[in-house]
Amino acid sequence: MKVLVAxxxxxxxxxxVRVKPDNTGVDLANVKMAMNPFCEIAVEEAVRLKEKGVASxxxxxxIGPKAAQEQIRTxxxxxxxxxxxxxxxxxxxxxxxxxxxKAVVEKEEPKLVILGKQSIDSDNNQTxxxxxxxxxxxxxxxxxxxxxxxxxxxxxREVDGGLMTxxxxxxxxxxxxxxxxxxxxxxxxxxxxAKKKPLDAMSPxxxxxxxxxxxxxxxxxAPASRQAGIKVADVAxxxxxxxxxxxxx
Amino acid sequence: MSILVIAEHDNSSLKxxxxxxxxxxxxxxxxxxxxxxxxxxxxxxxxxxxxxxVNKVLVADNAAYGHFLAENLGELVAEVxxxxxxxxxxxxxxxxxxxxxxxALLDVAQVSDIIRVExxxxxxxxxxxxxxxxxxxxxxxxxxxxxxxxxxxxxAAEGGSASVxxxxxxxDAGLSSFVGEExxxxxxxxxxxxxxVISGGxxxxxxxxxxxxxxxxxxxxxxxxxxxxxxxxxxVPNDMQVGQTGKIVAPQLYVAVGISGAIQHLAGMSDSKVIxxxxxxxxxxxxxxxxxxxxxxxFEAVPQLEEELKKVL
Numbered sequence: 001m002k003v004l005v006a007x008x009x010x011x012x013x014x015x016x017v018r019v020k021p022d023n024t025g026v027d028l029a030n031v032k033m034a035m036n037p038f039c040e041i042a043v044e045e046a047v048r049l050k051e052k053g054v055a056s057x058x059x060x061x062x063i064g065p066k067a068a069q070e071q072i073r074t075x076x077x078x079x080x081x082x083x084x085x086x087x088x089x090x091x092x093x094x095x096x097x098x099x100x101x102k103a104v105v106e107k108e109e110p111k112l113v114i115l116g117k118q119s120i121d122s123d124n125n126q127t128x129x130x131x132x133x134x135x136x137x138x139x140x141x142x143x144x145x146x147x148x149x150x151x152x153x154x155x156x157r158e159v160d161g162g163l164m165t166x167x168x169x170x171x172x173x174x175x176x177x178x179x180x181x182x183x184x185x186x187x188x189x190x191x192x193x194a195k196k197k198p199l200d201a202m203s204p205x206x207x208x209x210x211x212x213x214x215x216x217x218x219x220x221x222a223p224a225s226r227q228a229g230i231k232v233a234d235v236a237x238x239x240x241x242x243x244x245x246x247x248x249x
Numbered sequence: 250m251s252i253l254v255i256a257e258h259d260n261s262s263l264k265x266x267x268x269x270x271x272x273x274x275x276x277x278x279x280x281x282x283x284x285x286x287x288x289x290x291x292x293x294x295x296x297x298x299x300x301x302x303v304n305k306v307l308v309a310d311n312a313a314y315g316h317f318l319a320e321n322l323g324e325l326v327a328e329v330x331x332x333x334x335x336x337x338x339x340x341x342x343x344x345x346x347x348x349x350x351x352x353a354l355l356d357v358a359q360v361s362d363i364i365r366v367e368x369x370x371x372x373x374x375x376x377x378x379x380x381x382x383x384x385x386x387x388x389x390x391x392x393x394x395x396x397x398x399x400x401x402x403x404x405a406a407e408g409g410s411a412s413v414x415x416x417x418x419x420x421d422a423g424l425s426s427f428v429g430e431e432x433x434x435x436x437x438x439x440x441x442x443x444x445x446v447i448s449g450g451x452x453x454x455x456x457x458x459x460x461x462x463x464x465x466x467x468x469x470x471x472x473x474x475x476x477x478x479x480x481x482x483x484x485v486p487n488d489m490q491v492g493q494t495g496k497i498v499a500p501q502l503y504v505a506v507g508i509s510g511a512i513q514h515l516a517g518m519s520d521s522k523v524i525x526x527x528x529x530x531x532x533x534x535x536x537x538x539x540x541x542x543x544x545x546x547x548f549e550a551v552p553q554l555e556e557e558l559k560k561v562l
Contacts, residue, residue, distance in 0.1 A: 017380035026381050094349070095358050123376050123493075124361045129319065129349035138320050138424035141346050144487070154428060159342040160441070160496075161259075162488050165428040166318065172424075178477075178494055179487060214358035218371065218384040226519055229540035231531075235553040238525065238543050243561055246523045246540065248445070248502040249469060 001148070001170075003046045003055040004110035006101055007039040007075055009068040010121045023219045026121075035071040038116025040078075041176040044183040045146060046114055047079035054148045055112070057081050061104050063097055065089050069199065076194035077186035083199035084108075090211050094122075096204075098130035103207035105135050110171060112153065117142050117175040128175035138168035142177040250279030250369060253330045255322075255338035255348075256297050260287045260315065263296040265442045266339035268403035271300055273396045274337055275404065276366035280304045282333075283411070286325055288315030298411040301404040306413045313419055316427035317343045323350030324420035331355060333391065334369070340395035341441070348395050357389035364400030378493040379516035398441065399499035399520055433488055437463075440489065443472035445502045446518070448491050449484070450476035452507020452528065452547055456484040461551045462506060468558045474498065476508045492517035507547045510535030527551070 011017065011026070012034040018027045035043075049055035060075040061084040062068045072083035086100050105113060118125035132139035140146070140155025144163065147154045148170075156165045158177045186194070204211050232238045242249045252274040257264040267283070274281045283297045286309040294308045307329060313321045326347065330336040336351060338344035340362045352359035364382075365373035371386045372394065440446065447466050449459055459473065466473045474491040475484065491498055493516035503521035508514060510526070510533055518524070519538055526539035529546050536542040543550060 011377070017377040019381050026377060093358060095353065095356075098353060121377055123378065124359070125345050126349040126352070126359050126361060129323075129346065130353035130359075132320075133323055133350035133353035136424075138422070139346070139350075141319070142342060157342075157346075158487050159430075160488065162430060162432040162486065164316075164430040166316075166425050167428050168425045169423075179481075214387065214389050215360065216386045216388070218386055220376070220384075221382045223375070223379060223382050223519075226524075226538040228537045229524075229542065231536070231542045231544060235543065235545075235550055235557050238541055239554070239557040239561060241541055242502065242523070242525070246502075248523050249558070249562065 001055050001111040002057045002059065002108065003049060004105065004108055004113045005042050005046045005058060005060045005075065005080065006113070006115045007043065007060055007062050007071050008036045008119045009033055009062065009064050009071045010036045010119050013037055013120055019220055019222045023221055025217065025220050033067070035074055036116050036119045038118060038176050040183040041178070041180050042114040042116050043075045043078050043080060044181045045176060048181065049148065050079065059084060059108055059110065061086065061101065063088065063092050063100055072199055073194050074186060076197045077191040078184065082197060085199060085201045086204060086207065087201050088204050088211060091213060092211060093213050093215055094124050094126035094130055095214065096209065096211050097127045098134055099209045100204055100207055101131045102134045103209060112148070112171065113173045115173070115175050117177055128173050132173040137171055137173050139173045140166055140168055141175045143174050144177055144179045146174055146180070250277065250334040252277060252279050252281045252335040252337060253333040254281060254283045255326055255336070255344070256283050256285045256293065257339045257341055257343060258285065258287060258290065258293045260290060263293050264339070265403055266341060266398040267297065268300055268406055269398035269401045270337050270339050270396045271302055271404045272401040273363065273366060274335070275302050276401070277335055277369050279334065282307055284309065284326065284329055286314040286322060288312050294413050298413050299407050299409050301409050303409050303411040306411050307416050308413060309416045309418060311419050313421040317347070318425050318427065319347040319350055320422035320424040321420050322347040323354060324422055325418060326351045327354035328418055328420065329416065330391070335392045335394060337394045337396055340397050344395050348393060352393040355391055355393065357391050357393055358387060359393045359395070360385055360387055361395050362397045363394055364397050378513060380512065397497055399497055433486055437466060438470065438472045440472040440474055440496050441498060444500050445469050445471035446474050446491070446498050446500045447471050447504040447506065448474035448476060448508060449479055449506045450508030451478040451482060453479060453484055459485055465551060465555050465558065468555065468562055476514045505535050506551060508535055509533045510538065
């Protein structure tokens with residue numbers, strides 16, 4: 001079974017985000033970039049499926065600037081077999097990303113597509129669901145467990161109030177949540193080997209998709225900051241303040 | 250303009266988040282219809298019809314929608330919603346699941362998790378885990394939007410008298426089926442809409458110690474939450490997680506116990522009206538956002554809190 005994994009290059013999750021002084025966006029100049037954490041979980045899940053003998057080949061795809069090939073190489077070092085880079089310097093929004101991935105799905109015909117549930121930059125939580133709709137596949141979003149059985153996949157999902165399990169016909173789309181697995185680190189020999197794994201580059205035009213953003217960002221601001229209040233000496237003072245000053249109990 | 254709001258419910262009651270979404274729809278302006286899709290949802294439709302500002306309630310009552318499978322709901326909402334200018338739902342896990350399918354089927358963009366309406370086509374939403382706030386303009390003819398409930402004060406649950414209309418549209422995509430669920434049973438208020446929330450972090454040390462928080466919560470009528478650290482450590486289940494990747498809460502009072510205050514957690518609770526932090530580390534970042542900070546060992550402070558509350562409540 002072939003598994004397709006989509007990964008995104010984003011700001012490293014340890015970097016403190018700073019809004020540009022002119023309010024046009026977030027300052028990404030000279031900032032450390034990395035694979036989106038939810039995408040790392042997607043790669044890890046695919047690799048585990050291969051280790052279990054469920055997946056036979058893992059193809060990893062990324063959309064973005066030339067530098068996104070670093071994240072594809074990372075995925076190859078973690079165990080993916082082959083990379084596809086859809087190169088563009090333009091801002092790609094969720095709907096266009098889903099259309100590009102749909103074109104890749106039609107070419108590669110994977111049985112399972114795994115994506116992160118959201119990227120930590122735009123926080124949209126859309127691309128996997130949109131891809132599923134455009135390709136007519138079922139979806140298991142916010143997955144905490146993925147079990148492939150015959151021509152179906154059972155996905156346990158993290159939902160409000162607990163967990164829910166759905167069975168999906170294959171091919172299907174899965175989006176990962178935090179507790180699906182704990183991603184491994186790439187070993188040095190695997191990082192070296194990954195450099196020799198095949199990586200195809202193509203443009204959105206090669207896939208017949210026009211990048212035409214429907215959303216425009218008018219401004220980006222820093223959130224209103226909250227001021228630290230006071231320290232209370234003991235529990236009695238705390239309860240007194242809550243009752244008589246804040247009047248919330 | 251005409252706005253379609255997709256109700257959030259659990260087949261037994263209408264979730265309060267729906268009233269927050271109707272409030273967002275009112276801020277956009279125009280006729281507001283509410284779609285209730287589910288199984289045996291007659292009473293929920295009646296409840297939605299009483300909400301302030303609702304024009305008409307559309308009901309899609311079928312087993313195909315009973316478990317809110319995104320494949321079926323997506324087709325239904327795209328079909329019913331195609332003649333509206335805006336389609337809105339709550340950014341809960343159900344809305345996040347089906348709504349992007351609706352947008353893709355209609356070939357329009359989705360604006361996720363809005364916290365403010367600037368105009369009929371311009372919306373404000375947090376990005377980068379709440380570390381930046383973006384103002385976004387949508388150019389599509391149909392605006393597909395998920396709403397963060399805490400961004401909008403709910404409309405009144407009573408007083409409206411909308412008409413109720415049954416739809417006979419049945420969309421069963423045949424791609425997915427429901428296998429089972431594990432829902433946490435609790436008599437405490439729902440975390441996302443509770444007026445008071447008390448949350449524990451890694452400092453709680455284990456799941457059993459959360460009983461201390463539960464006792465305090467029951468005195469105050471509060472919901473119990475947790476930080477990601479406490480969930481990842483296995484102290485409590487994931488649905489209790491407050492934070493960017495968990496529940497976003499904005500209660501009148503938020504009490505953080507043994508929580509250091511990672512950015513991820515602050516993004517989920519910093520809109521609370523009053524924040525209390527109890528932590529033995531006086532350098533913990535949680536104190537930078539707390540209105541009232543108590544530097545103390547939580548294993549001494551929480552039982553004292555219970556005793557003090559018993560005196561005044």
